[in-house]
Amino acid sequence: KAVQHEFPLRSHPHSEVQSRAGQLFRKPQHLSHRTRPTITVEQVQREGWLSSKEAAQRLGITWRMFMRRVQDHGLTPHRVSGVPGRMIRYDPAEVRSIPVPVAPRGKPRGFVTLDYLADACGTSPSLPRKWIQSGLPHVRDRVAFHAAYVRPAEALAWLEGQANPKRRRYTEALRLHLEQQRAA
Numbered sequence: 001k002a003v004q005h006e007f008p009l010r011s012h013p014h015s016e017v018q019s020r021a022g023q024l025f026r027k028p029q030h031l032s033h034r035t036r037p038t039i040t041v042e043q044v045q046r047e048g049w050l051s052s053k054e055a056a057q058r059l060g061i062t063w064r065m066f067m068r069r070v071q072d073h074g075l076t077p078h079r080v081s082g083v084p085g086r087m088i089r090y091d092p093a094e095v096r097s098i099p100v101p102v103a104p105r106g107k108p109r110g111f112v113t114l115d116y117l118a119d120a121c122g123t124s125p126s127l128p129r130k131w132i133q134s135g136l137p138h139v140r141d142r143v144a145f146h147a148a149y150v151r152p153a154e155a156l157a158w159l160e161g162q163a164n165p166k167r168r169r170y171t172e173a174l175r176l177h178l179e180q181q182r183a184a
Contacts, residue, residue: 038081039089049078049089059098069098111139111149120152120177121170131158152178 039049050058056066070077075094080087112120114128121128128150132138137154141147156178159171 036077036079036088038079041080041082044080044089048092049080050092050095051089055090055092055095058092058095066098073098108139108149111151114148114150117150117152117155117174120174122173123170127170128155131155 043049052066052070053063056063059066061069069075070090075090075098077088077090080089114132115125117128118125128136129148132148132150136150136158138148138150141149152174156171156174159167159174
């Protein structure tokens with residue numbers, strides 16, 4: 001008790017239960033989901049509360065992106081009472097307040113994908129990803145962050161500036177590809 005007095009534990013007021021013997025026990029933490037705010041079925045139908053899938057469709061994003069934004073932006077999930085099972089709904093006004101990505105999906109004009117660059121250079125698809133780690137100028141997609149795009153002319157200039165003689169054949173293949181494109 002002396003240690004508890006020196007370092008008081010921060011806990012929810014209902015997280016401790018006193019037994020008959022006078023000892024304190026903690027309630028299991030897995031019951032914390034029951035403290036979510038609840039709404040009725042009538043409120044859901046009358047006010048148009050949204051499921052996570054409906055909210056994602058309304059925002060024009062995927063369900064995973066919506067669930068990530070729920071955590072990041074503190075959206076409050078509400079349990080629907082009077083329904084068997086677990087039904088969670090979101091307030092439409094809160095859903096509208098979530099920022100959505102403004103970048104268009106897909107590659108920007110004048111850029112190519114890493115697979116296209118690999119084909120143009122005559123190399124495996126994994127090599128341009130290694131070049132990016134080594135400093136190849138590129139742009140990442142703001143929506144699908146794993147996607148990267150490069151300008152072929154910038155890639156050619158970067159490859160020519162590298163001191164590695166093995167990259168000379170990739171440079172020649174890319175230069176030939178760009179010349180064929182300009183001629184067409």
